[in-house]
Amino acid sequence: MSEPAMTARERRDRAALPAPEKQLIIKNLFVGHDRFSEATEQVRRFHMPVDGGVNDTGSLFALAGESRAGKSYVLKRYAAGFPVERGEEGLVRRVVYVDLPVACNERKFVERIADALNVGRASKMNTEAVFGNILLGLQEQRTELLxxxxxxxxxxxxxxxxxRACQGYLRKITDLGTLNVLVAGLMETYALMEADAQLEGRGLLPHHIVLPYTWENKEDRAGFRLLCDHIDTRLPFVEKSGLGSQWCAARLHWVSDGLIGRLKAFVFRAACYALNEGAPKVEPGHLATAWDLVKPVGTTFNPFREDLSGAPPRRPASKTAGATR
Incomplete structure (x- = not known):
């Protein structure tokens, strides 16, 4: 997460930008924190296991973790590093990203992959025919990682x-022997895959768990504070807001559960309040107002107005708390 310090002049220039630009800066903040770097490296090693070598084939990998831990962000940014190319025999899609829809059944599973490969999903074609197009498309477009x-x-x-149907399609794609497949989802998803001997046997199911930051762990606490400070550095205000201080970071951790997506969403709300007031930085009052907007119904405690010693339990123990990376 190292980055050059922003000078006072650079900070003033950023704070003087038009409102739409400042809003987008806050909304699209990216910090290469350690959780992101670790997960990205695992994806890269699964794709290209040997430096200077070739892509691996015939294996499945699971990227698992809680909702809002940052899994999708890792995959989207990795895929963005491999834009579609035009080869001698047509388009080449080395890395293909597919976002599966809610309540995904067999047909939707196949259609969404077909869309990403642009191989068509004619309404009169049955599911097996569309899947046949997928298998052909993955080979013709020289896809290395799905x-x-x-x-x-x-x-x-x-x-x-x-x-069962979707697991079967995964096996058939992997059995092409021309690419690897990475699946991302919740911990329960990994457990279902691990229990399937046929899936687990395709590469022994290597996996990486994206964990939230815990406040009790010294290293995690330091990492979370550093993350908050880097976010603070990139906000379009004349002054830093002290998000990485012990006082503020502890409260940001409490409201975000140590999950990156929740942290960024919360800081966005508070920073918007600060922008609307023309404030030089995000103040505790803006953070308090942001929590009032998003806190669960029936919750009265506000960590930005009250001492954390009186905080109620925020959430049950994480299912991934004991997992290893």
């Missing part, structure tokens, strides 16, 4: 028929 995001929408034990 990234399937939100796989928990298809892999649900409550819908066994869809689960």
């Amino acid at each position: 990234l399937l995001d939100e796989v928990q929408e298809a892999f649900q034990s409550e819908r066994p028929a869809a689960l």
